[in-house]
Amino acid sequence: MLETVDLCVSYGAVKALNGMNLVVPRGEVTAVIGANGAGKSTLMRTLAGLVSPQSGQVLFDGASIAGTKPEDIVRNGLALVPEGRSTIPELTVEENLRLGGLWRSKSDRGASRDIVFDLFPILNERSTMRADTLSGGERQQLAIGRALMSDPKCLLLDEPSLGLAPLIVTQILELVSRLARETNLAVLLVEQNAVTALRVATTGVVLNLGEVVKSGPAAEISSDEELRHAYLGY
């Protein structure tokens, strides 16, 4: 589904990603974990088209998308939920959701909205309220809901646990993981919080200083003590 080949991204002299290879299959959650500064957000911003790679490839559905504009990438089915509960606080819940798929036909949008409300019923209840009246967990649901309104084939979640209670994060991620299985959606999750991420993921990838240190089944990674001590700090 989504694949990176030898992906290199630099900010000036600083190499944020150094030859990264990654495969994100459909129907499951792939978790990229690593400490602050490992290159996780850079990876997500590059995949979404906000940052251009220096070299290497981003393949989506077999086609190269590196250098495509973010607004075209999301229209092609690759949606990013950026770090920090990226809703627009001045707009209502309904407007935030509608924004996610404005280019689509009204009936397609309606179908997606039903899926979102089914997944996160609280958004239906709060539909006419401004996004800034929502709690942190509700805003994260809204941000994911907005991304789902584009009917993505692949969903990118950047650090959804940031500033949220662990229980809420687990609930939201389990819903997303179920959605991935049921609708054959590819999900790429990057997290500093390795425990939660590996719990919902099928595959785990450990990233350190822009390089993949280890990848394999999530259960295997979470039980590898050496890896935990060296890169994940717990």
Next chain:
Amino acid sequence: MTNFIDYLLGGFSNGAVIALMALALVLVWRSTRMVNFAQVGQAMFTTYIALTVQQSTGNWVLALVVALLAGSILGVVVFFLVIRPVKNSDTTGAIIATFGVLIALQAGAGMIWGGDPEGFVPPVDNAGLEIGGRIWPVSLYDLLVLAVTAVLVIGLTLLFTKTSLGLSMRASAFNPEVARLSGVRVNRMLITGWAIAGATGAIGGVLIAPFSTISPNSFDILLVFAFTAAVIGGLDSLIGAVTFGIGTGLVISLVSGYSDSGNAPIVALVLLALNLLLKPDGVFGHHGSRSV
């Protein structure tokens, strides 16, 4: 008391035009986070175009429509020729550049139409209406100005709150990155903002011209009032621009009535200074919506 009511009533149509010009400033602010000081210059230029159309065809509605189209085109031209190349490197530079555009438009208008003030004939009578044996300070033309303004404001409100285009424009203004990630073509929305602002200012120009005369510099004072209204309203708020645009019109009318019209700009600037001291985010602005 009769004087007071007369002065107040006489201020509404002027206030409506100030509101339109303030709206134009706010629309540009919302799309590109900068004040376009050339706005009144663009309005002056398109009003001259409208004057030419009216003089040759005698059709006011046609002149208004031509001004509207010319205004939106001129807005886009200014954006592409001046703002976009400059703004990529420096917003302050772009704001200074709008002064350059203002001066260029004034010089250009002087070369094409000459510097002498010309009269713009109103489509309906501009003399005070006589109702109940008394002449009121409100003319048929004042009512037309208020009606056109109301239609435009309601139209813009519906555009922004009810349509997909409006939602895209608001999202682009509030958070361009999230808008792009949602599939909105943000650049197009910025250009659309400049076009709508240009059209709004152009209509304001055509409406205000019959109240005095038109010359390359005749709208300069309008910039002072519109800027005051837009800033006090919060620069981000359409309601703020309309409310304080009309409010400014009423204040000007009262100040001119009780003292001298030459004092009106001073009063406007004092209000602006007080506002910046006491409520720097503007009355309808939200915190952090601008930094002056």
